[in-house]
Amino acid sequence: MSMCKQMVSLADLPLGQKGIVCELKARNQVQRRLLDLGLITDTVVEALCQSPAGDPTAYQIRGAVIALRREEASNILVQLAESPYSKSWRAVNGRN
C-alpha cells in the first residue's frame, strides 16, 4: 500500500524497534495463522530478540511474544513506527 512510508519487511525490522503492519502478502494457511496472531493492518509489532543462529526472531504482538521464522516474517510489511536510535530515519520522515 502506497500510503505507508518507509516500509520494510518484518524480517528486516531491527531489534528493539517497532513497526506498524501495513500489508500481509502471505496466502492461505500461512496468512490465516498470521491473522490469528493478530497481525492485521495497523498492528504495532516490536522485534524483541533473535535466536542464537539469527533466525527465528521473537516479536511482541498484541501483548504476546511470538517467534516467527524469516520466511513468515518476510510476508509482513511494516512501517517503522519510532526509531529512537536512527537519525537518518527522522530525516527521511521529515522529507516525506
Next chain:
Amino acid sequence: MEETRRPRSLGALADTKKEADDVVVALAGNPNTGKSTVFNQLTGLRQHTGNWPGKTVASARGRYVHRGQEFTVIDLPGTYSLLANSVEEEIARDFICSGSPQTTVVVTDATCLERNLNLALQIMEITTQVVVCVNLLDEAKRKQISVDLAKLAELLGVPVVGTNARDGKGLTELKDTIYQVARGQINPRPYPLTYDEPLEAALAQLLPLLQPKIADGNRARWLALRLLEQGAVGDYGESNPELEQKLQEVISYLQAQQIDREQLRDRMVSCLVRQAEKIAKQVVSFGKADYNSLDRNIDKIVTSRLFGIPIMLTLLGLAFWITIVGANYPSQLIFNFFFAIEGRLTRLFMHYGWPDFLHGLLVLGVYRTLAWVISVMLPPMAIFFPLFTLLEDLGYLPRIAFNLDHYFKKACAHGKQALTMCMGFGCNAAGVSACRIIDSPRERIIAIVTNNFVPCNGRFPLLIALSSIFFVTGTSLGSSFARALLILSLIVSSVLITFVVSRLLSQTVLKGLPTSFALELPPYRKPQLGRILLRSLLDRTIFVLARAVVVAAPAGALVWLMANLSVGSGTLLAHTANWLHPFAQLIGLDGYILLAFILGLPANEIVIPIVLMSYAQTGTLIDFSNLAELRTILIQNGWTWLTALCTMLFSLNHWPCGTTLLTIRNETQSNKWTILSLLVPTVTGFVLCFLVAQGVRLLGLV
C-alpha cells in the same frame, strides 16, 4: 435444515456420553492460559500442567458436583482461533457447535486479555451459553495490569468471573456462574459482532432465509458467515435451492466489490481482532508500560548468540549432575532394604519347607528383579523428573525450541519438535502424543519417528548406572561432574542423530520443505515447588515405576524359568543367549544384553535388572551386599568399557517400548509409520554400535 455439521474427528469427545443428568461444560481457551489448572481445580483431577503452549494435546474430561448438580467438564485443546482449520481447532469448534455443552467456559489470560478475547468473541458467535473466566489475576497484579471485570461483562454481554486457579481463588464463583447459566438463571446475551459494510450487507441478505429455522439470532449470523466462507451450502445442511441461489448472488455481489473468499476471511478475522482491541482498551489498564521488562531481559540472555546454547547445555548438565549425586545414596539404602527382606523371605521359605521351585520363581525371579528395578531406577527418576518439571513450569522449554529452531529448519523439520523431544525425556509415549502441536503432517511424522532418540526416564538410569560403573568411578565432586558431562555428551549426540535422521527422512520418505512456524514464548512463571514435587512424584514417577513393576514381575519369572529349564546340554536362557551372542558381539554387546533389550520391549526400565538376573542365574549365585559390586558382577561376566559404551548407545538407539509403539500407531493411524518408527532407531542403533565396536577393536583399544 440441520443446524450444524456433525462433529468430525472428535475422537474421544464423540462418545461423550454424559451421565444421566450431568450438565456438560466445555473449557475452551488459548494455549497457556492455565486452562488445565482451571480444569484440575474444578474436577479435582490431576491433569499434567506445564508452561508451554499446546500442552493439552488430548482432551481430558472430569466431573464435579456443585449445589447438588453434577457436571461433566471437557477440557478442549487450547487454540488461538476457531477459523484456521487445524485439527485442534476443528475439534474445539465442532464440539462447541454440536450443542453438547450446555455451558462453554472461555478461559482467558488476564495479562494478555486482548489476544484472548479474539477466541472468546468467536465462541460467543456460536453459542450464547458462555462464561468468560479471566484467569491468572495474581500474575496480572504483579505486572500491575488491572482488568475491569464488570465493564468486560457489560461490553461482552456474558458473565465474567475473575480467577486465580493456581490457588483456587474465584473457583466457587466460577462454579456458581456455570450453575446459573446452565440452569437458565442467567441468560447471557452476547453482543453480535458488527462486520464491515459489504459483509453486513451480505449477511442481511442471507439471514431472512436462515432465521425461520434457527431461532437464535447469533447462531444464524454465525452460520451465514460460515456459508459465505465456504462459498456453498454444502454439508451445512440438506439441499436448499433457494438458500444456495441466494448465497451465490451474495457471493457475486461481494466479488463485484473485489472481495473474494480469501479476502472475506481476512476481513472477518480483522473485524474480530479490532473488536477485541476495542474492548481490551476499555477494560485493561497498565500500571507500568514496561511490565514485561524482566521477561524480556531474561530472554535476551537465554536466547543470546553468546549464552543461549551454553546456558541450555549447562541447565541440562546441571539436572544430570544433581540426579547423579542425589541418586547414589538412596539407591544404596533401597538396595540394602530390599535385600535384607530377601534374606528374610528365603528363611521364611526354608522355615515352612516350601518347594525350592517356588522359592526360585518368586524370590530369586520375581522379587529380585523388582528389587533391582526399584533400587536402580526409582531414585534417578524421582530426582530428574521434578527437576525437569521445574524447567517446564518456569516456561524455559519454549526457549529451547526457539534456540534450536534454526537447526530443525535446516533438517526440514519443525522447531516445535524440540518441545516434543523435551517431553520425550519424561516419556517417549508422551512425546509422541505431544507431536500434535505440530500442524504440518509431514513434520509431525518426522517428530514422531525420531522421538525415540531422546532417552526417556526409563532409559536414563541405565546411562547413569553404567557411566558411574565403567567410566568415571569414585565419589569425589569432580568425578560426579565428569559423569554428568559424559551423559550430557551422549544426550547431545542423540540430539545430533535426531537432526541427521530428520534431514534424511525429509529427503527420502517424507520429502518436503519446512512449513510455516509460529511459536509463542509464554511469560515466565514462578514455579510451584510443592506442587511440582508432589505431581511429578505421584503422577509420573510412581506411574512409570508401577508400569515397570508390572512388566518386571513376569519378566523376572520368565528369566528365572528360562535359567532353570534345561534343554539338552544347557538351560533355555543360555541357549537363547548363545544363539543371539554372535550377532550381539558384532555390535559390542553379548547375548544376555541383547536378550534383555528384547525382553525389555514392554518397558525399558527392566533392561539392566534383567541382565543382572541372567548373570546371577547362570554363574554362581553372587551375594550382592553392595551396589558397588555391580561392577564386579559385570566384569566377571566379561564386560569391558566397550560393552558398557555399546549398551548405553544401544539403549539410546533401539526400538521404542511397547507403550510408545502403541501410541505411535494411535497417533498416526498407520502401520507404515509405526513400522518405520520401529526400524529407524533400531537400524541406527545397530549401525552405530557396530561401527563403534569394530572401530575400537580394530584400534586395539580393548
